[in-house]
Amino acid sequence: MSKLTAIVTTYNEAEQIEACLGRLGFADEVLVVDSFSTDGTADIARACGAHVVQHEYESPAAQKNWAIPQAGNEWVLVVDADEWVTAELAAEIEATIAGEGADDGYEIKRRNYFLGREIRHSGWQNDRVLRLFRRDRGRYVARQVHERMQIDGSVGRLRGRLIHHSYRSLDDYWRKLKRYAEWNAVEARRRGVRVSPVYMMLHPALRFWKAYLLQGGFLDGGHGLAVSLLTAIYAAAKDIRIWEMQQGGAQEKAEV
Numbered sequence: 001m002s003k004l005t006a007i008v009t010t011y012n013e014a015e016q017i018e019a020c021l022g023r024l025g026f027a028d029e030v031l032v033v034d035s036f037s038t039d040g041t042a043d044i045a046r047a048c049g050a051h052v053v054q055h056e057y058e059s060p061a062a063q064k065n066w067a068i069p070q071a072g073n074e075w076v077l078v079v080d081a082d083e084w085v086t087a088e089l090a091a092e093i094e095a096t097i098a099g100e101g102a103d104d105g106y107e108i109k110r111r112n113y114f115l116g117r118e119i120r121h122s123g124w125q126n127d128r129v130l131r132l133f134r135r136d137r138g139r140y141v142a143r144q145v146h147e148r149m150q151i152d153g154s155v156g157r158l159r160g161r162l163i164h165h166s167y168r169s170l171d172d173y174w175r176k177l178k179r180y181a182e183w184n185a186v187e188a189r190r191r192g193v194r195v196s197p198v199y200m201m202l203h204p205a206l207r208f209w210k211a212y213l214l215q216g217g218f219l220d221g222g223h224g225l226a227v228s229l230l231t232a233i234y235a236a237a238k239d240i241r242i243w244e245m246q247q248g249g250a251q252e253k254a255e256v
Contacts, residue, residue, distance in 0.1 A: 002075055004097060006029070007078050010035065010042075014041045015168075033070070073135070075097045089108065103154040104152065105138055105154075106130070108158050119227055122215050138150065177230070194242070207235040212225065
């Protein structure tokens with residue numbers, strides 16, 4: 001019978017790691033790869049029954065690629081600390097890996113929450129992530145942010161959902177915005193991307209109207225308006241960072 005290892009990478013996730021691990025009891029092994037947290041995350045994970053190993057953080061892709069070979073089972077499920085596996089998804093995963101003719105990897109759709117409410121539009125409704133795969137068939141493409149899984153084989157889709165508590169507060173959002181805008185800007189510059197003042201003026205406005213009107217953000221009420229506005233702010237932050245690097249006034253190196 002095929003067995004499953006659930007991998008969770010962490011750094012200072014004491015507030016939410018217990019809720020995450022509490023929904024992984026169906027896995028045969030729970031492996032927490034911690035980046036030397038200072039808030040007791042590792043101790044909480046051990047108390048929850050997880051096997052905890054420490055590894056210095058480089059990037060999301062590098063951390064997960066290091067973790068995958070540590071898994072002791074044929075199948076791997078990668079879960080972030082701010083994600084919950086629903087009971088329906090857990091049952092579907094168990095049935096999938098136990099059956100014959102399984103694909104080599106599976107995409108899972110996420111239900112994304114922002115400030116305590118599920119966002120059903122604004123572009124978030126089509127969020128799929130490839131998280132379940134055979135250990136020897138999957139690796140992450142080396143990118144600083146928004147890492148992408150590459151599968152050597154066939155890929156299917158599961159019906160169950162991951163619950164994703166993406167931003168618990170505005171402070172949480174601002175911290176992530178700065179980090180991701182920096183990483184994405186650096187990657188864009190490495191690809192030769194350039195921006196003009198006109199682009200910096202128009203791009204954020206277009207991102208807002210796309211999220212709010214074309215992608216239905218207005219249907220999510222005030223939360224959808226907030227998400228759409230923050231999407232525009234993120235676009236502006238990234239564009240300005242790219243423009244700054246074009247001027248030669250900043251070192252083109254991401255801060256972790």
